[in-house]
Amino acid sequence: MAFSRRNFLKLAAMSAGSTLIADTPFLSTRARAEAEGGNVRYVATSCEMCFWKCGVIAKVQKNKKGEDVVVKLEGNPFHPQSNGKLCARGQAGIGQLYDEDRLKKPMIRTGERGDGQYKEVSWEEALDYTVEKLKAVVDKYGPHAVAMMSHGSPGDYFTNLLMAMGSGNIAFPSFAQCKGIRDVAWELTFGHKPGSSCERVDLKNSKVIVLFGTHLGENMHNSQNQEFAEAVGRGAKIICVDPRYSTAAAKASLWLPIKPGTDMALLLTWINLIISNGWYDKEYVEQYTVGFEELKEAVKGYTVEWCAKETELHEADIIEAAKDLGRYAPNVMIHPGRHVAWYGDDTQRSRAMAIINAILGSWGREGGIWLPPKGKLAGFNDGIPEYPIPDEDPIIKGNYPFAGGEGLTQVVRDVTITGKPYPIKAWFVCGTNLMKSLPAPELTRKAIDSLDFIVAVDLLPTDTVMMADVILPECTYLERHDGLFKIETRETGVAIRQPAIEPMGESKPAWWIGSELCKRMGHPEYAVKDSSMDDLQAWEKRMRRQAKAWGIDFDKLADEGYITIPDSEAPYITPENQPVFKTPSKKIELFSSELDEKHFDPIPKYEKVEPPPEGMYRLVYGRSPVHTFSRTINDQWLWELQKENQVWLNTKEAARLGLKDNQYVVLENQDKVVSNKVLVKVTERIRQDCVYMVHGFGQNSKRLTRAYNKGADDQQLITRYKVDPITGGTGMRVNFVTIKEA
Amino acid sequence: MPRYVMVIDQSRCIGCMSCVVACKRENDVPPEQYRTRVVEMVRGEFPRLRTEMRSELCNHCDDPPCVHICPTGASHQEKDGTVQIDRRKCVGCKACITACPYDVRYINEEHGYADKCSFCQHRLKEGKEPACVATCVGRSRIFGDLDDPNSEVSQLLRENSWRVLKPEVGTKPHVYYINQFPRKS
Numbered sequence: 001m002a003f004s005r006r007n008f009l010k011l012a013a014m015s016a017g018s019t020l021i022a023d024t025p026f027l028s029t030r031a032r033a034e035a036e037g038g039n040v041r042y043v044a045t046s047c048e049m050c051f052w053k054c055g056v057i058a059k060v061q062k063n064k065k066g067e068d069v070v071v072k073l074e075g076n077p078f079h080p081q082s083n084g085k086l087c088a089r090g091q092a093g094i095g096q097l098y099d100e101d102r103l104k105k106p107m108i109r110t111g112e113r114g115d116g117q118y119k120e121v122s123w124e125e126a127l128d129y130t131v132e133k134l135k136a137v138v139d140k141y142g143p144h145a146v147a148m149m150s151h152g153s154p155g156d157y158f159t160n161l162l163m164a165m166g167s168g169n170i171a172f173p174s175f176a177q178c179k180g181i182r183d184v185a186w187e188l189t190f191g192h193k194p195g196s197s198c199e200r201v202d203l204k205n206s207k208v209i210v211l212f213g214t215h216l217g218e219n220m221h222n223s224q225n226q227e228f229a230e231a232v233g234r235g236a237k238i239i240c241v242d243p244r245y246s247t248a249a250a251k252a253s254l255w256l257p258i259k260p261g262t263d264m265a266l267l268l269t270w271i272n273l274i275i276s277n278g279w280y281d282k283e284y285v286e287q288y289t290v291g292f293e294e295l296k297e298a299v300k301g302y303t304v305e306w307c308a309k310e311t312e313l314h315e316a317d318i319i320e321a322a323k324d325l326g327r328y329a330p331n332v333m334i335h336p337g338r339h340v341a342w343y344g345d346d347t348q349r350s351r352a353m354a355i356i357n358a359i360l361g362s363w364g365r366e367g368g369i370w371l372p373p374k375g376k377l378a379g380f381n382d383g384i385p386e387y388p389i390p391d392e393d394p395i396i397k398g399n400y401p402f403a404g405g406e407g408l409t410q411v412v413r414d415v416t417i418t419g420k421p422y423p424i425k426a427w428f429v430c431g432t433n434l435m436k437s438l439p440a441p442e443l444t445r446k447a448i449d450s451l452d453f454i455v456a457v458d459l460l461p462t463d464t465v466m467m468a469d470v471i472l473p474e475c476t477y478l479e480r481h482d483g484l485f486k487i488e489t490r491e492t493g494v495a496i497r498q499p500a501i502e503p504m505g506e507s508k509p510a511w512w513i514g515s516e517l518c519k520r521m522g523h524p525e526y527a528v529k530d531s532s533m534d535d536l537q538a539w540e541k542r543m544r545r546q547a548k549a550w551g552i553d554f555d556k557l558a559d560e561g562y563i564t565i566p567d568s569e570a571p572y573i574t575p576e577n578q579p580v581f582k583t584p585s586k587k588i589e590l591f592s593s594e595l596d597e598k599h600f601d602p603i604p605k606y607e608k609v610e611p612p613p614e615g616m617y618r619l620v621y622g623r624s625p626v627h628t629f630s631r632t633i634n635d636q637w638l639w640e641l642q643k644e645n646q647v648w649l650n651t652k653e654a655a656r657l658g659l660k661d662n663q664y665v666v667l668e669n670q671d672k673v674v675s676n677k678v679l680v681k682v683t684e685r686i687r688q689d690c691v692y693m694v695h696g697f698g699q700n701s702k703r704l705t706r707a708y709n710k711g712a713d714d715q716q717l718i719t720r721y722k723v724d725p726i727t728g729g730t731g732m733r734v735n736f737v738t739i740k741e742a
Numbered sequence: 743m744p745r746y747v748m749v750i751d752q753s754r755c756i757g758c759m760s761c762v763v764a765c766k767r768e769n770d771v772p773p774e775q776y777r778t779r780v781v782e783m784v785r786g787e788f789p790r791l792r793t794e795m796r797s798e799l800c801n802h803c804d805d806p807p808c809v810h811i812c813p814t815g816a817s818h819q820e821k822d823g824t825v826q827i828d829r830r831k832c833v834g835c836k837a838c839i840t841a842c843p844y845d846v847r848y849i850n851e852e853h854g855y856a857d858k859c860s861f862c863q864h865r866l867k868e869g870k871e872p873a874c875v876a877t878c879v880g881r882s883r884i885f886g887d888l889d890d891p892n893s894e895v896s897q898l899l900r901e902n903s904w905r906v907l908k909p910e911v912g913t914k915p916h917v918y919y920i921n922q923f924p925r926k927s
């Protein structure tokens with residue numbers, strides 16, 4: 001049945017007897033404002049409440065004082081990441097914009113690090129002070145002694161600054177603490193990541209969707225969840241492998257409550273079942289893969305009986321799932337997941353997931369993993385000179401042969417603490433709350449204590465920001481330009497971020513901060529062209545130049561927020577549209593020659609993970625649909641929906657411990673670290689051997705007046721982590737806790 | 743005249759709360775008050791569990807007890823079938839809040855009048871869907887005109903078995919629920 005909102009609206013307007021003013025979401029922002037009489041402005045921009053970069057239409061009106069106020073945010077119907085809709089966080093961007101706890105002025109620390117004493121200063125003074133401190137570090141140790149860690153768009157501008165200075169010590173937690181490991185595993189297998197702007201999962205057309213811990217519905221990436229609901233509505237078979245009955249499990253036709261840490265046993269057994277029963281796509285395997293015989297041999301020993309014991313799942317369920325995958329192949333998928341830093345063997349587990357997709361022929365097939373879009377955009381750097389070669393090799397990849405270019409934050413931290421192979425003495429921390437995003441926060445604190453200088457660029461006074469020597473207040477995404485963004489979904493497109501209103505207080509866009517620092521550090525050639533202290537338009541001019549270089553009509557882009565690159569969509573394999581695999585063999589590598597060469601298992605093997613000691617539970621963590629880690633915890637409209645987290649505990653275990661639903665408890669981990677008090681959710685929805693909580697709560701910063709001290713911080717309890725030897729990812733599900741009454 | 747109804751496909755709701763926030767921002771609902779909510783009900787024992795997701799809001803009843811009890815005529819029914827509140831006439835006596843069997847009305851603490859879901863009447867006048875429907879990530883909330891046989895709501899109600907909440911109280915709701923649970927394929 002064709003759903004046409006356009007038609008509905010026409011009908012509604014006609015039958016209501018009024019003239020159809022506008023089916024507003026389908027008009028450009030300009031036309032929409034005109035249609036509504038001009039007392040309102042609509043601004044097409046890009047969300048940054050999470051990193052999915054949905055297209056947003058901000059509605060701006062004047063208040064009684066004549067000031068512009070953002071009154072509503074809606075999804076941009078032209079943008080494929082939003083399709084006219086926003087998630088709760090996207091809707092609540094206004095809460096972040098008008099959060100009275102926001103950083104309003106630059107600040108310089110006056111007390112001890114971490115004691116929260118600051119004086120407000122002018123931008124002049126803050127930038128001069130920053131430069132003085134940075135120069136002192138550079139003069140004494142060299143530029144490589146300055147490191148930068150970031151999440152989100154500010155990273156681009158400070159990457160530019162560090163590279164201009166001659167430091168390559170730049171790292172993003174999105175690699176080692178999240179999805180970088182998975183990206184490498186898929187690159188080793190297919191020669192491509194499983195996605196850039198989004199995972200290239202054809203959920204809406206899939207017949208069987210397997211989720212390993214991927215809790216769609218709670219992990220709220222907008223368009224992906226729209227497609228997931230579409231699949232559920234269509235009656236696709238959802239197989240959910242998760243020790244917890246998640247929202248996605250509630251939609252599943254088969255929930256497999258697996259024993260935590262045994263996913264690899266299930267994956268290898270499925271591979272064995274699929275091969276030995278001939279359920280794989282023979283032609284596809286023949287045509288596109290290498291290493292099938294080795295794979296077949298390697299998985300032979302993984303029997304269903306063994307798997308059932310190892311995973312604590314039913315044999316019948318294990319077989320049923322594999323059969324369904326075979327029956328509906330290739331219109332099936334094992335979703336690649338996103339945060340995969342679990343047990344330290346995560347590259348291999350992600351490899352196993354990639355391999356099943358390969359033998360089922362799902363790469364490049366309807367309902368499987370669609371092919372990367374076409375539509376190349378020329379490189380654009382606005383004519384800045386080449387960066388100098390860093391004076392010392394960056395340490396960001398540690399000794400991990402397959403660490404990615406995004407770097408390993410925990411290695412930056414280790415090197416900062418040890419000073420080996422060389423001292424790192426200054427940190428830029430931009431838009432990431434490192435105390436909450438890295439495992440073993442006591443080490444983060446130790447590293448910060450050993451620095452000569454730390455500067456934070458952020459929106460809110462987070463735990464990490466409140467340890468900085470200088471705090472530079474960035475404005476929110478609703479107050480600044482960023483981009484242009486290349487958006488890769490089924491098609492390639494270009495999106496824009498532009499201000500709905502002027503920056504509040506004295507907050508500034510990160511591009512401006514980075515650019516002014518470039519100049520003051522003596523690298524004006526890397527600053528934004530024609531920018532100055534009192535000009536916030538220079539980036540828009542740069543975007544115009546970029547649009548020109550890309551052959552895009554900037555004014556149309558600014559009006560509509562998103563532009564499709566024509567003919568870029570070619571999701572499925574056809575005789576004319578053959579897949580390209582950027583691996584050494586130019587084929588899908590079931591047997592990885594690159595891993596083999598570096599003496600890692602070329603085909604994944606099962607290894608047991610350490611079980612919880614008697615009387616302890618494995619700590620697992622995840623996401624809430626209304627929060628993005630610790631970033632949104634203080635947002636009034638989201639805080640209201642979820643003020644604190646809960647720890648999920650199985651009913652039988654609660655009875656054994658004498659705990660009642662909704663009472664406060666504390667958790668203590670294997671290293672005797674005790675959590676904040678946290679509400680216990682006594683539930684049938686989780687296994688008896690683990691407990692679960694949503695990540696991001698338990699803020700220590702008193703300046704976050706709503707979020708301060710609410711709920712428990714899982715990261716605080718993650719004092720141990722297991723490093724993946726291939727990529728350097730930090731497996732974090734290796735911590736155990738006890739629970740007692742608070 | 744149209745006859746506005748909402749159809750809620752419960753199987754498609756992923757509990758994302760986008761509707762709840764959209765409604766609050768669209769209608770300037772005060773902190774800690776809501777015109778709509780999403781209720782998650784899980785039943786059964788590990789590992790055999792079943793979940794019902796249920797969006798709740800004003801049912802815009804055909805036989806609305808809140809309207810019958812309202813002493814001032816502030817709560818009233820419009821020709822398009824929606825139940826609305828005339829804020830100027832409302833004296834904040836709370837009779838309607840007691841009379842409503844669905845617990846979807848509240849006193850707007852900032853202004854003192856009774857308030858509830860209006861089916862986003864102001865948006866309908868502009869030819870837009872209600873805010874919660876427009877943003878519904880799961881496309882679980884569907885809105886339209888029941889008098890138009892070609893509307894999506896009419897089709898859905900023809901093709902699916904549906905129910906309303908608390909049919910026994912005889913209010914004849916205009917919010918219809920389909921697919922209480924996801925299909926087990």
Ligand code: SF4
Nearest residue numbers: 047050053054090222
């Ligand atoms: S998924 Fe939500 S928070 Fe993320 S970009 Fe989209 S609307 Fe914003």
Ligand code: SF4
Nearest residue numbers: 765859861862872874
């Ligand atoms: S129809 Fe409008 S007022 Fe009613 S619940 Fe939805 S958004 Fe709120």
Ligand code: SF4
Nearest residue numbers: 755756758759761880
């Ligand atoms: S927006 Fe839609 S899918 Fe999300 S909670 Fe509301 S009804 Fe459910």
